[in-house]
Each structure stands twice: as C-alpha cells, then as structure tokens.
Amino acid sequence: TILDKKELLEFAQLGCYLEFDLFGTELLHYQFNPAIDMPNDNKRIKRVRLLVDEGYEDRILMAHDIHTKHRLMKYGGHGYSHILTNIVPKMLLRGITENVLDKILIENPKQWLTFK
Numbered sequence: 579t580i581l582d583k584k585e586l587l588e589f590a591q592l593g594c595y596l597e598f599d600l601f602g603t604e605l606l607h608y609q610f611n612p613a614i615d616m617p618n619d620n621k622r623i624k625r626v627r628l629l630v631d632e633g634y635e636d637r638i639l640m641a642h643d644i645h646t647k648h649r650l651m652k653y654g655g656h657g658y659s660h661i662l663t664n665i666v667p668k669m670l671l672r673g674i675t676e677n678v679l680d681k682i683l684i685e686n687p688k689q690w691l692t693f694k
Contacts, residue, residue, distance in 0.1 A: 579608065579617065583628060590634045595690055598622050599641040601665055602649065602656035619665060626682070627672055638682045639690060640665075 580586045590596055601619055608614040629638055642660050644650065651657035656664070666679060
C-alpha cells in the first residue's frame with residue numbers, strides 16, 4: 579500500500595499494473611506496522627480516481643481479497659458481490675465513467691491474465 583499520492587504517481591509512471599485489493603475490509607492498521615492506518619473503501623476509491631484522472635486507467639486492477647470464510651456473506655462478510663453492488667455505484671457517483679469501470683473490471687484483468 580502506497581499512502582503518499584506523489585509516490586503512488588511515481589510508481590504508476592513505471593508502467594506496471596496497480597492493484598487495489600481488500601475492498602470490503604475495514605482494518606484499523608497494517609498488521610506488520612501498527613503505526614500505519616489502512617485505507618478504507620472510500621480512500622481506495624479516491625486513489626483509483628486519482629489514477630484515472632492522471633490517465634492510468636489502463637493499468638488499474640481491483641479485488642476484494644476474500645480468503646477466509648468470515649469474509650463471505652453467509653458468515654457476516656461483504657461477500658464476492660461487494661465490488662459490483664457497493665463499490666461500482668460509489669465510483670459512478672465519484673465521476674468514474676462506465677467505460678473506465680469496464681476497463682478496470684473487465685479489460686485490464688483480461689490483459690493481465692493473458693500476459694499482454
């Protein structure tokens with residue numbers, strides 16, 4: 579997690595994919611360094627918007643990082659649909675267009691998974 583905007587944009591200039599995960603996870607701090615506050619979904623959306631505004635929408639990936647059963651809806655978590663049912667509508671409200679969301683959610687993962 580890169581918390582500084584300037585550092586994030588410098589990293590984006592390298593041309594790598596920029597993956598945002600942990601959507602639906604609200605942690606108080608980073609487990610390996612309690613001095614670092616973890617971003618929440620709203621902050622993640624703001625970071626994605628920053629990168630879109632700077633022209634990096636072709637390099638953004640998103641995930642929810644469901645890896646334990648407590649993250650599933652059956653056990654009280656947000657579940658696999660969280661990005662589509664909660665995050666996408668919020669991103670649209672924040673001015674990220676459907677075309678850009680299609681890139682982030684469909685085209686970019688397709689490119690990444692096929693090593694293009």
